[in-house]
Amino acid sequence: MNDKSTNSLPLGEMSEGQRGLLYNYILGIADNSMILGQRLGELCGHGPSLETDIACTNVSLDLFGQVRNYFQYAAEIAGEGKTEDDIAFLRKEREYKNVLLVEQPNTDFAYTIVRQFLFDVYHLLFLEQMQNSEDETLAAIAKKSIKEVSYHERFSTDWIKRLGDGSEESQQRIQKAVDNLWTYTDELFHQTTADKAMVSIGVAVDVTTLKDAYYAKVNSVLEIATIEIPESKWFQKGGKNGVHTEHFGFLLADMQYMQRTYPGMEW
């Protein structure tokens, strides 16, 4: 995508194989937003203050709005009458492609906000690049989403600074969440087969190129927040290939409950 000379193909001219890769590529992006949105939705009504409750719900709403754009496009690519809801709700656990970071539970508000921050910084960098995609639909979704995600990033960054440099307890809790979630950051920059294929035709963002800017930004915020940057170089991975953490099956059981219990109905 950074190389504008690459030749991307309009949907109609793509081979079946290429369409399948594009479909998988879109799912990889959308699943991150959906699963994070789902986690935030669980908190609605249970936030530490009315204002943070409203803000977290707002982020969830934005993410689900983006998910609908992605899945409607993916459904169009899949054809055969597939709908956004089929894609969202009717896959098996191994078919979801989100990174492990976003499925981590809402252990406390520190985990929630650190998870958000670690994802938002990536998400913003990602969308900035995706605006230049040769795929017009993806570029348009990125342009629309970027305003929302800039707000998400500002919101989570402010809270990291506030709680990191707040009371002794808030600092300890943020530090603990950073220490425990850090291991999931590296996966954001792994390329899947679909990624590589779509990068080669200018559709996809080459996530490997985002890594330096990501850690530079994250580290600078953590430093201001008086949070120590974890030294661990051992990272977890698997989500992008459908191998999730033990939390994920429960999240799906909840999310898919209606569609599984009452198959084929409209709501």
Next chain:
Amino acid sequence: MSEAEIEKLEIAFEQKITDDVRIEPKDWMPEKYRKTQIRQISQHAHSEIVGMLPEGNWISRAPSLRRKVALLAKVQDEAGHGLYLYSACETLGVTRDDLYEQLHTGKAKYSSIFNYPTVSWADMGAVGWLVDGAAIINQIPLMNTSYGPYARAMVRVCKEESFHQRQGFEIMLKLANGTEEQKEMAQDALNRWWWPSLMMLGPTDAESVHTEQSLRWKLKRKTNDELRQQFIDQTVPQAEVLGLTIPDPDLKWNEERQSYDFGPIDWDEFWQVVKGHGPCNKERISARVGAWERGEWVRDGAMAYAAKKEIKKAV
């Protein structure tokens, strides 16, 4: 202040009420008016916040992306209503923390309908259609209530509530036109929510301790029984559109009154729920208290940060 001065202020206050002039935060008001307003507005605010719980219960399980987004937005609106209403209440000289304290200790009440459980997706339809429907009937007259900040908050609240009510009706309509299982789900939800919705409009006029004074001060513009009748008359035709049966064998059109007659309400159940013996009273309060307690370190951390910033600014 001398008694004569107070009397003069009281006369001027009553004159404003008679002339439909809004009472504003800085205006003099009788202590009892202030207390009554704090009670009414805070009860309303608490109802919004507790009301987020039974619907929030279905966000993670909403059956489609469209429904999930709509439900999230709806519950978020309720949080927003809570926020304006607590703010309106603060203009009367109480803090939000005091009001929370009253809610958490059971001193303050909230609408007892939220002590019923939401056990199926159809409950999201029934709550929107019936509970928000009854809420609007209660709230539209409040746009003309005598206390300015409350009246203004209600303008926005009512707009959003009527959107929620349509959304709830639309969920019901989809179910009513769906499969047998979906129709049953819708009917079951109506069966469970109908009577609590009627109770939601408050005890009968004969039993309502606050009605008379509240009407005189124009804090309330219609009696509970008038509002209840209006709700029934408006809702019965909607149930007919849905093809659902209202669970009241005594319900019938009264030609002479141009209104529906309806069967006896189980006020014993109502008072039991008000007293804390509803199916979810304990869960609702413990969810609110739990969120507040789990959030304490967050609020303290934010305060500590703000204090550090202040010191830095001063230096």
